[in-house]
Amino acid sequence: MSEDDPDPCDDCGDPLTDALARTVRLTVDRSQIDSQRLCPACFADWIDRYETEMTPEDESNPIEEQTDIIVD
Ligand SMILES: [Zn+2]
DSSP, X not given: OOSSOOEEOXXXXXXXXXXXXXXXXXXXXXXXXXXXEEOHHHHHXXXXXXXXXXXXXXXXXXXXXXXXXXXX
């Protein structure tokens, strides 16, 4: 093994090379509240969860914060 083993995915813990890594940063009102380095599979899951959670079920109850997602 090389001395610079890939860092694991933050979600599933699988070794993850930089070439495959996706880093997501979630910010609310310009404050970073979450940052994760994910493999492509977990990244897809994360996006699915994000979109599900950020979609208001009731349009009379809108999300008040300004939420941004940044993907490197
Ligand atoms: Zn993963």
